[in-house]
Amino acid sequence: MNDSNGQIAAAIAQATTPDTDTRLELYRSMQACRMMEQRAYDLFMQNLIKGTSHLALGQEAVAAGFGAAMRKDDYSFCTYRGHNHTLVRGVSMTGILGELMGRECGLLSGKGGSMHLMSMEHGVLGSYAIIGAHMPIAAGAAWSAQYRKSGQVAVCFFGDGTTNIGAFHESLNFAAIWSLPVVYVCENNLYMEYTPISQVTAVENPAADRASAHGLEPVLIDGNDVDLVFATANAALDKARSGGGPSLIEVQTYRHGGHSRADPGKYRPDEEVAAWMKRDPVVTYRQRLLDAGIDAASLDAIDAEVTARVDKAEETARNSAPPSLDIAETDLWADGSSSWRN
């Protein structure tokens, strides 16, 4: 049962640098996440997005790296900080911003909101707002893929805080004993919400240090290095697809802002923030690509294209009507109704 044989580490070590087209796609994907969420932040400030929202500014490499590695029919399970993980599967930016704004053009017609983005046709099987809840659900989708012999893999993203809830441990054990094709990705951004994860966790690396307890290989990587995330994702997906069972990947990253809209993140030491800002995954990747000889004009063109896409998405969402009140009580049941009596 114990799978600490370093299969994933070995695959990462053998990974070659992605080709230029792939790297440009990774850059494009991260920029799309970055610019869409920056726009979402602006729309909050204009009170066009209500309620709450949890941005992943600074963590784009994780969504982009996995999104590029996943097969079209693989399953994603996201958290309430899931805008980027949804976008990278090919979901429309207009649908995402429209959903955040509560408009008719929203991905869920305004019935889900920021924390519940979902698109079955893109394999995005939901964004879950209760910590850890989606981990066993991802195991279930993986169980179904295994049962149907479909070759699909479920990828489940979650934060460091999730490693201290029961569902984390139940799911890892369950996935391990049934050898399920699921990849669990812990995005350790150092804070569970407002409290440092180190203050509330008995081990230094909240996911990786628990892996061996469930017979899994401990994998700990720099989550701000999109090439490395991509290589790691490929290794874990290949392993799952070839019947090798689940993986648990801990990626170290940092959110540039607070936990949610209500949180300015002032509990974080200035030096810590400054150090991580230097490791901004988008900025550093741009420099890496320039160093590799990719010309600035190609990158600038991507930036312009993404900006235009965000502008268009915002405009469409702004011009979209509020959802029809007719849908407020529909689709509780499969027959489309919410009827409970005759």
Next chain:
Amino acid sequence: MAQLSYREAVSAAIAQEMRRDDNVVFIGEDIAAAGGVFKTTEGLLDEFGPIRVRDTPISEQAILGATMGAAMTGLRPIAEIMFSDFFAVCWDIVVNQIAKTRFMSDGQCTFPLVIRSANGGGARFGAQHSQSIENWAMAVPGLKVVAPSSAADVKGLLAAAIRDPDPVLFFEQKSLYGTKCDVPEGEHVVPLGKANVLREGSDVTIVALAAMVPRAMKAAETLQQEHGISATVIDVRSLVPLDTTTIFKSVSKTGRLVTVEENPRLCGWGAEISSLVAEELFWDLEGPIVRVTTPHCPLPSADALEDAVMPSAERIVANVLKLAD
């Protein structure tokens, strides 16, 4: 027809549906090799094998999370939660995830799943293995709630629940597992949302569920024989969807309603039916509505104490007689 026990009807229904549809799978604690702690699932592993009938660890969140994930990706899973009290450790998956996700997703996905569980008192198991939690379940939009009173209904309603495209919580009353009745041998499916009129009378309508149904029937016989009171007895069968039509039709005729609930009093299903009748059928009533329930208190363990608090046929009779005064 064959005589089957309520317990045997569980495996009969699951087997019937697993033979019919390869996408039906079944998981839970001790359900495969051990045949279930109440012996409700014996023979399923032998017939369908360990891929379709699968033992799990003691991990209720994992069991129900996996059930949800499987249901949204093409399977029709059945899960067992050994005692309904254990829903308390996985209620998030049921209430926040399974019940809400179709609605929140604007109808993108369906959840054709069944969660079976041994519910209710009468087995002297004490307060954490005896609860009737149908009232918790009924309060959550997005869950269908079914509780059979006989072996025939176990087979027919469980089959319907498995075929249903929505999540169904299927509560088997554990003190009924040993009871027997004639059960159709061939394919047997009883649609959800149809109450069962077990006895027609003209003076009072007694509405009951699960283990309260045989007690209500016994009370009706006593009322007839000893007091000349003629009672209709309706087995609600499913709380969601709720067959108000059948109940209303009877109450319009008798003018009197008594509900018999095993769950603790506050916010029990009888309160919902009572309020519906009061709002919509007030002028047909000839007397106050009466609810007979277990008190608003945990169930004690000792047989004498447990018997004293759960609604008995005698207590039902006494309440009907008060109404007739």
